[in-house]
Amino acid sequence: MRTREFAGTPVGAVGLGCMGMSWAYSASERDDDTSVALIRQAFDLGVTFIDTAQIYGVGHNETLVGRALAGGRADVVVATKTGLVADRPDPAAMRRLATPEHVKASAEDSLRRLGVDVIDLYYLHRIDPQVPLADTYGAMAELVAEGKVKHLGLSEVTVAQAAEAHVIHPVAAIQSELSLWTRDALGAPGGIAGGGADQDSSTATEVGDVVGWCRENGAAFVPFSPLGRGFLTGTVTSADLADDDFRSRNPRFQEEAMKANQRIVDAVRAVAARHGATPAQVAIAWTLAQGEHVLPIPGTKKEKYLRENAGAADLDLTATDLAELDALPAPAGGRY
Numbered sequence: 001m002r003t004r005e006f007a008g009t010p011v012g013a014v015g016l017g018c019m020g021m022s023w024a025y026s027a028s029e030r031d032d033d034t035s036v037a038l039i040r041q042a043f044d045l046g047v048t049f050i051d052t053a054q055i056y057g058v059g060h061n062e063t064l065v066g067r068a069l070a071g072g073r074a075d076v077v078v079a080t081k082t083g084l085v086a087d088r089p090d091p092a093a094m095r096r097l098a099t100p101e102h103v104k105a106s107a108e109d110s111l112r113r114l115g116v117d118v119i120d121l122y123y124l125h126r127i128d129p130q131v132p133l134a135d136t137y138g139a140m141a142e143l144v145a146e147g148k149v150k151h152l153g154l155s156e157v158t159v160a161q162a163a164e165a166h167v168i169h170p171v172a173a174i175q176s177e178l179s180l181w182t183r184d185a186l187g188a189p190g191g192i193a194g195g196g197a198d199q200d201s202s203t204a205t206e207v208g209d210v211v212g213w214c215r216e217n218g219a220a221f222v223p224f225s226p227l228g229r230g231f232l233t234g235t236v237t238s239a240d241l242a243d244d245d246f247r248s249r250n251p252r253f254q255e256e257a258m259k260a261n262q263r264i265v266d267a268v269r270a271v272a273a274r275h276g277a278t279p280a281q282v283a284i285a286w287t288l289a290q291g292e293h294v295l296p297i298p299g300t301k302k303e304k305y306l307r308e309n310a311g312a313a314d315l316d317l318t319a320t321d322l323a324e325l326d327a328l329p330a331p332a333g334g335r336y
Contacts, residue, residue, distance in 0.1 A: 001046030015049030017299035022057030039068035053081035062113035079121035098128035100139030123153040141169035159208035178223035251333035260332035284312035
């Protein structure tokens with residue numbers, strides 16, 4: 001696989017998001033042993049930028065990744081996150097908690113579950129509106145000074161928030177949703193930061209060009225959901241979504257919205273046909289085309305799709321392809 005750099009370290013250009021192995025999507029499709037094997041297969045394919053979080057399965061996903069790492073993989077960069085908690089493994093129970101005490105204590109939990117001596121990349125998963133960002137990020141910077149964390153990142157923030165944190169300690173990465181149907185982080189008009197089921201939309205803030213800010217400040221930009229939570233692959237229908245799949249409550253996955261958004265999938269398919277590629281590969285390649293500092297982390301639980309996603313690293317979209325994709329309309333329905 002082609003590589004890109006994260007903080008001076010070569011990593012596979014396409015990473016792996018592990019959330020769906022423990023959290024948010026249908027529980028009936030989860031299998032821990034299969035997931036551990038899949039993560040190890042990812043390593044063998046050159047997928048060496050691995051993403052997890054404390055909230056995914058309330059610790060379960062970090063434990064899975066830790067099992068996959070057992071025995072040591074010096075070439076793998078593992079990112080995890082703090083700042084979201086839940087009393088049970090249900091996305092509907094999620095809430096923000098980013099006090100200095102919590103982010104430091106939860107780092108110890110992450111180190112234990114991952115089975116590592118140092119966390120490669122530690123994100124603030126969401127800013128807690130009850131805690132000044134300077135207090136939260138300052139505590140995270142102390143973890144770097146203590147040798148427990150190598151690099152710090154932020155998730156779903158505005159340009160102004162990124163700049164505020166960067167003064168305290170270098171921001172090595174920002175992770176936000178970015179795909180052909182979610183372009184907020186490119187400075188799209190009306191784009192908002194910090195969205196989620198746990199936040200009142202009235203408090204959301206204009207995000208700005210976060211991808212550009214990362215490029216200018218030497219940070220990686222890490223798109224989550226580059227496949228539009230599976231929709232851009234053209235393989236997901238409303239009938240496929242189990243009641244415990246959080247997409248069943250997502251506005252974009254309601255039947256009428258999905259019908260309206262089919263035109264986006266059709267355009268992606270047309271580009272894919274020209275290259276002998278899959279729609280998923282085109283969707284991921286589009287995110288890669290947004291800059292050499294961009295490291296998408298598509299998630300999957302199946303080897304077939306893991307290989308397909310990894311293959312996107314070798315797909316070069318033409319200027320004509322990009323112009324067609326950039327001209328796609330905004331999707332029907334909100335993100336959350």
